[in-house]
Amino acid sequence: MDERKRDSMIAYLRHRMEEFGITPDMLASALASDESEKTNARYRAVTGETWSGEGEMPQWLRQAISAGQSIEHFALSPKTAEKAQGKRAVDWEKDPFAGSPLARSSER
Template sequence: MKSIEIERAEAITWIRIQMAQHGLALDDLQAAGCFAEPPPATLPGAVRYRNAHGQGWDGRGAMPDWLQRAVHAGQTVEHFRVVSTT
């Protein structure tokens, strides 16, 4: 059984290799939101993001097609965040 320290070191090595192979720098990962704070926990199934057509997403699992298309077109995910009135 591997220790947590060994598994952590192996994960770091793997990440460094992937970054080198793909020409990525820390700035690239930060710009992609890799280190952003996770969204706050909400009730299961509560919609966090919604578009003008009423399509919603709770922020869990794969990003829905409608939101992927919007992001690829230059919009931010946060643009679709549902603002709580409570």
Template sequence: MPNRVDPSMSEPSPAAVLRRRAEAIAQVRMQIARYGLTYADLVAAGCFPSRKRTAQKIRYRSADGQTWDGEGDMPDWLQRAVNAGQSPEHFRVGA
């Protein structure tokens, strides 16, 4: 007897998955419209994970209190100091 796979037991095709997702999105949109829900309503109801972001540690500080965490582009105050010949390490916190 040949080993046949029952089509009802196989995984849905990618096209079927996309179609079902589109149908689900359409249903959600209808419910949102029906009840007049806003994004703020959904956030308040806990529908989305919170975006807790940890504060970056300050790595550089100027004499007048300007700070930089070392991420992204160098801030103007530090770039000007480096252009004037100062070492970035001079502004490093804890150095």
């Protein structure tokens, strides 16, 4: 993204935050709570969606269970959960090897 587009996006976001009464502290708090929800994941789908086991069961897990899959299949062990936290998302648009055997053979 070029500098002009970036500055324009920041100005737009600041304007919308002001319009809705959102302060930077409120935004930081919301982002921090999102991060804490991710760290408490007990179940994870292959797509990366997670569920802590609290509250309503997410649609992806309900569908898998109704299709015959066991909930234990999606359970994370403590080591797996720690490993997933440190994992970075892959930006496939910028990956020159996306879809090639080289992309599939490396450990992510």
